[in-house]
Amino acid sequence: TTESSDVQQRPPVVQRPALTVPTLIQIRDILAQLEAPIISTLTERFNLATPSSLYANNGSELLAYLVPRELIAAASGRYDYGKLEYPYTLPPVSPDVTTRTNSFAPGRFHQDTFTGNKELFDFYVNHLVPLFSSQSSVFFHLDNSTTNHDATFNLDATLLELISHRSHIGKVVAESKFASNVTGFTSLIKSKDATTIRALLTNTTQETGVMAQAATAATAFSNAWTTSGAAETISFVGSLQNVTSKLFRELIDVTTDIEVQYILARLN
Numbered sequence: 268t269t270e271s272s273d274v275q276q277r278p279p280v281v282q283r284p285a286l287t288v289p290t291l292i293q294i295r296d297i298l299a300q301l302e303a304p305i306i307s308t309l310t311e312r313f314n315l316a317t318p319s320s321l322y323a324n325n326g327s328e329l330l331a332y333l334v335p336r337e338l339i340a341a342a343s344g345r346y347d348y349g350k351l352e353y354p355y356t357l358p359p360v361s362p363d364v365t366t367r368t369n370s371f372a373p374g375r376f377h378q379d380t381f382t383g384n385k386e387l388f389d390f391y392v393n394h395l396v397p398l399f400s401s402q403s404s405v406f407f408h409l410d411n412s413t414t415n416h417d418a419t420f421n422l423d424a425t426l427l428e429l430i431s432h433r434s435h436i437g438k439v440v441a442e443s444k445f446a447s448n449v450t451g452f453t454s455l456i457k458s459k460d461a462t463t464i465r466a467l468l469t470n471t472t473q474e475t476g477v478m479a480q481a482a483t484a485a486t487a488f489s490n491a492w493t494t495s496g497a498a499e500t501i502s503f504v505g506s507l508q509n510v511t512s513k514l515f516r517e518l519i520d521v522t523t524d525i526e527v528q529y530i531l532a533r534l535n
């Protein structure tokens with residue numbers, strides 16, 4: 268009928284709630300809470316033997332593995348507005364638009380379309396996976412095989428989701444910083460001065476604290492594995508430190524990229 272085709276053609280009306288962001292101090296606590304789960308998953312993943320063929324063609328098999336998982340996640344609301352979760356394989360989200368009647372007061376979340384996921388995925392596959400050099404396997408198979416591809420991709424997916432969520436919390440870090448310096452940021456946004464915006468968003472003291480916490484967590488998790496009797500090589504503790512440090516350096520950089528892009532689109 269005319270009625271049903273009319274219904275099909277009309278785009279869904281999306282009601283986006285007005286969401287206020289926490290203070291910078293609160294957000295830094297939230298970021299700190301994510302360090303242990305990330306490093307715990309990393310430790311688990313680090314201990315799986317990793318055939319490099321699994322990540323050929325820039326990780327195309329892993330990306331394909333993420334598709335059905337992200338479709339299910341989308342259906343359960345994982346990527347809904349304000350969740351600060353963005354998929355690796357699904358289409359980009361539509362941005363908020365500031366209008367005369369809705370100016371998005373400072374402190375209110377303003378959706379932009381940028382995600383750091385491509386950067387995170389490429390870093391993961393090309394710079395982190397090559398460091399996963401475990402020779403032993405935690406799996407016992409009667410056919411003498413040592414790998415479990417499904418378990419490996421499953422941990423990859425969990426880790427990728429966690430690091431993506433951590434990085435996209437940068438959007439609310441940026442909103443919180445924008446709200447506390449509207450005048451300063453507005454002129455920089457108007458002149459599209461990404462370099463000065465980045466400098467204004469950067470806090471190297473905070474970065475040092477984040478890196479130190481990550482190192483502490485890596486020590487704790489590697490100690491937990493060795494003292495509980497896992498068959499680890501002598502180099503395990505140092506290698507996990509190295510991988511953790513590389514990951515958190517990247518996370519800070521991608522989080523900052525996401526902050527910069529958020530600010531640049533703040534008045535759109």
Ligand SMILES: O=C(O)C(=O)C[C@]1(C(=O)O)C=C[C@@H](O)C=C1
Pocket residue numbers: 295298440468469470471473474477518519520522523526
């Ligand atoms: O805490 C902040 O101010 C942030 O912007 C977050 C963060 C991080 O990723 O942890 C990123 C950039 C800053 O230089 C310091 C820390």
